[in-house]
Structures are given as structure tokens and as C-alpha cells.
Amino acid sequence: MPVIVVTRLRLRDPALLDEFFTDAVAAIEQAMKAEGNLGADALADADNAWWSVTAWQDRHQMQTYVDTEPHLGISARLDHFCDEATFVDWEQASPNLPDWQTSWRHLTADGKAAELTRPSAANQTRDFPPPVEPPPGSD
């Protein structure tokens, strides 16, 4: 059954954006080319938060991606970049990526927070606002 993985990362300092952006693009590109990937997307939210969502054929292929460079090294830098870092995954019948509001609902209900040196209060409570998206069809 397809596995969906959603991440929400908030930069602890806007000055880190250049550095973070390079890593974020590398991770998304890697996911899109990875074996077993069914789709990937990213959203720049308000308040320096970045979302990603990926769909995988199964957990094994997802884990192979997670444990492969550049993702492996990038995940080790989350503590440097973030004051909020939360992840959630679930299985679903459809291989299609969920919309961002569905991703937000799963993340705030069942997400797991990374252990960070400088976490915000919301990092543990997952009291995150819904992501701000552009109006449909505006692309």
C-alpha cells in the first residue's frame, strides 16, 4: 500500500534560508528520482515554514531514500536549521499526493517532533496553523 510522508520544517532564523534552500531542493530532487517514489511536492508556508510531501510504493523504498545521501546528511543538519521539525507518515490506498490541508491535519494529529536544541513551544504541541496556499488555479 502506498506510504505518504509529510514534513514541516520551520527555520529558526530567516538568515538561514540560503543554506536551507540548497538542501531542500537537493532533498526534493533526490526524492523525485528515487526508486519507488510516486510523487513529491513542497510548499513554502508563512512564518519561514516549509512543507514537503512524498508518496512511496512501500516503506522499504521510503527508508532507502531516507538513509541515502544527500538526504541522510541533510537530516543531520535539521537541528542547525530548525526550531520546529515534525514528520508524519501514513498508508493510503491512493498513490496520489494529499492536498496540503489534509497533510496539515495528519501532521497536527499524529506527527512526531524531532529533538531540537532550540525548539519553539509548538514543536512538541504541534499547534501549527494551517498552511497558507495560493488560490487554486493561480499557477
Added chain:
Amino acid sequence: MPTVTVEGPVTLQQAAAALHDKLGSRYEVTTHGSGAQQALKVKQSAASTATVHLDQDGNATTFHVHGGGLVISRMVNEFGIAKKVADAIAEAFGTRPAN
């Protein structure tokens, strides 16, 4: 996604005029959608686009600026043209962009 909050109500038409003025003729600014879904599209080239939509909240207007395109190109546009558009709005309405 860059956001800019300014005091007072600002219409989409006022925002479009301000962007025309600040960005110049190399950028095309058009209005899309209607009602709450209404937005501005700012285009520098086929690959470099951004969308601006407004939230009115009491006596403040918040501009949300999203990069256009698909996945990677959208991420690049979040970093490039969206930031430029947010800076132009902030300059036009006398405030500071938040990232």
C-alpha cells in the same frame, strides 16, 4: 513564502498598480479569479512567476506571495521572484516584508 502586512485596507487593484510602478515594464501584472480567490499573477518570463493574494483582517492587509511553477521551479521562484515582489509591495506601502 514571503508575506507583507500593511496597515489599512488595500485592494488588489491598488496592489497591481503599485507593482506596475515598482517593478517596471519587464514584469507583467495581471488579475486572476474572483471574490476570495482573486489573486495577482506577476510574470517576468514563462518560468519566473509569482502569485499574490490578500487577506483583509480588520485594519490590516496581509499579502501572501507564492512562487509559481511546479515543485523545484516553484521553490526557486519562492526564493527569487516572490521575494522581489514582496520587497516591491513593502516598499510601495511603506513596511517591511516578513519571510
